[in-house]
Amino acid sequence: MPDDQQSGAAPIQPVLDAMRASLGPAGVLTDPADLAPYLTDWRGLYHGEAIAVLRPASTEEVSACVRLCAEHGIAIIPQGGNTSMVGGATPEARPRQVVLSLSRMNRVRQVDTADMTMTVEAGLILTRAQQVAAEHGVFFPLSLGAEGSAMIGGLLSTNAGGNMTVRYGNARDLMLGLEVVLPDGAVIHGLRRLRKDNTGYALRHLFVGAEGTLGIITAAVLRLFPAARETATALCAVPSEDAALALFRRFRAADEGAVRAFEYMSGQGMRLVMANIEGAAMPFATPGEHYVLVDLSASREGAGLRGMMEEVLEAAMEAGEVADAALAESEAQRVAIWRLREEHPEAQKRAGASVKNDVSVPVSAVPELIRRASAACLALIPGSRPVPFGHMGDGNIHMNLAQPEAMSATDFLARSHDIMDCVNAVVRDLGGSFSAEHGIGRLKTDMMEEWRGGAELAAMRAIKAALDPQGIMNPGKVLPHA
């Protein structure tokens, strides 16, 4: 936190003037109407205050801003696309703080298809990064719902996951090097395009996932991959959670590298999608309580994924692990199948209030997680509707709960913390995590003591104090107030 003893009394205007001198008038917003969109998250759940929004256009300008803030004890909330699910990019209600938007730092500095790397700035929007890769004939595999707004800096700062993590890993695994402005304004020039570099502590891995509390990522070297030459997508009705896991194991055993996504959906979730999303249609008649979406891809010509898919599904049907399945016969059908999965959040929203639990467990424990957490939620709130869905291949299930039809949204949401505790008790028992891909932000700082307390949290606090002794970087996020 800014030290008000030292600097609280100092007037803010001269600092803003100095920032305007650095960034130009377009680089410093102070009009309340201009500030508003930066002070609230996209879902309108979190609000905060700031004396200004800074919009630097270069690493040097970020450094100059941070240096001025450090000198004057002004806190900084770094912000990319502002798509956090946990309030990670929204300021709290505190005095003497600014939002620092990376949106003007959106250049592609280099693409190298021999190295298979792309060096980009923090403000580049994810879909643009995907496009740039495609224009060079290669593939950048990070993909998630918010990709039209989310920016590379925020995606790395939160170690974003998404739909293809089972094959390509999290954002962390797609990053080779970082450029970072530290809390004193010093710059780490770590944009190394190297696959191997064992020269001291892996600082880049510390900034990834730190949610802007240790410094500001201003640019990154990202890994690229050969484009897919073949894909195969299927929706399957399966008789149980265990059958879904068994099917995942079958595909993984059949071809380790082919499984690009393996997503679980419940009958409840599918019924919500059918009832609330226009044009959504099941590709087969068999009703079910459990579904999986399998997406295969290969960069190899003539990989024969379609044949492999059919063989695996046939064997699984014989073993009673699949009740029905539909293979996409066209790109339109592929999109339609994916839409059933991707409209889950929207369908839940239209069906009323819901409480989201982004949790993970060891892959082997996913069936038990779904069964036990669903039962526990139903026991806690009779009539509520568990809607578990998500990345089964990563052990990451969105263990969401939709409100009972006979209950008011307000009454239901008043139980949010009880519901989260109820799900988390199961997750904990299964050796899981209370935040798989959304991070901590403002929402989950209170859980850190219970889940990561002791030596782990103490080490995190020591590192925070060492790199940001004034506590000016994204205060109130990740670490609970001491």
Added chain:
Amino acid sequence: MPDDQQSGAAPIQPVLDAMRASLGPAGVLTDPADLAPYLTDWRGLYHGEAIAVLRPASTEEVSACVRLCAEHGIAIIPQGGNTSMVGGATPEARPRQVVLSLSRMNRVRQVDTADMTMTVEAGLILTRAQQVAAEHGVFFPLSLGAEGSAMIGGLLSTNAGGNMTVRYGNARDLMLGLEVVLPDGAVIHGLRRLRKDNTGYALRHLFVGAEGTLGIITAAVLRLFPAARETATALCAVPSEDAALALFRRFRAADEGAVRAFEYMSGQGMRLVMANIEGAAMPFATPGEHYVLVDLSASREGAGLRGMMEEVLEAAMEAGEVADAALAESEAQRVAIWRLREEHPEAQKRAGASVKNDVSVPVSAVPELIRRASAACLALIPGSRPVPFGHMGDGNIHMNLAQPEAMSATDFLARSHDIMDCVNAVVRDLGGSFSAEHGIGRLKTDMMEEWRGGAELAAMRAIKAALDPQGIMNPGKVLPHA
């Protein structure tokens, strides 16, 4: 460094007695003959001192040892298989320090083929880890020359690389969770078997590659992979360094996931192997100045790697990128081809003195690195023999230099630092790293200021001071003396 002001005068015997009470008599070695193998590295290049070697058999015992050392200002050198190339596990000549060997902590705690994870202790030898995976029908892909001695804890502490990094990544990428004893004896219980877990700073990534200077890794969760059902291996003579890179790009484009290893060797290196290694034989008659070893594997039944290999090589020959090639027709031939690569270090040793440079550059710059560094070395020491070889697919070349036949080993080795500087100047110009996979240890601490100085080294020092304020963990390694 231990604070001698506070504790230097305190007698050591009561501390050793307390350790014996904790670890039992077999857990504390003090006889000089027993200590000797722990005080020298395997090549006999580094030597040091210690008052005892501690051999704890459990995490609790490691914690008890570290707590006693912290209380009495005794420094600790963690040691696994003692196979460091840079003196990372060998003590310096200092008073009041102990070697802490992890060799008795060698249990496999869990193997789960649904999760595809294996939880093992730090003292498990790498070949044993590979065997355990194979016994469960799966594959642990870390593989390197020292695998018969190197232990998991050391391999993670140094973020080891090896032969299959191009496909599976470094040791870091094979790790999901860690158990770590901190410099005050507190234990981080981070053995989470999770593919996704965004809950605060990624401490595990800080301990990986820290070479034991921030704490002691006592156990780890490792990732497992489906076993290969098909492999294909070839040795190729190629006309130039550029042709070698072009061939790598061809294979990567043909099938992103199939390339398990892509190794470069020079004509000079091959001639040294032929002259010095009994039974080594070239699989074709065409002499060449450049060779590559390609190793493909697939977990898929009927993947047709052999056909793919032939197609790619045929196209490369037509394009003038391959002069001759031999495909392994049997496991014996596969082993024989790999032996040509793996005997490079032994062949160099038998040919006299050599200076090793474990460097990396962006993959696209490997041809230029080999040409420019070789020319620079020849200009520096006429008659010397550059022997570049290694992991072209990772941009990691062992840019070694063998002594001139007409020079004494002593005279040649006296130029070691000039040679390293000469190679590193080229590496630096190409945006590379002075240590790709061997780490810093004792050998390269002096280079840290030049290469990682400024904000990066300052941040590393701040983290070191935060987690190990007494400086008792592996002093003199990684970070240069301030």
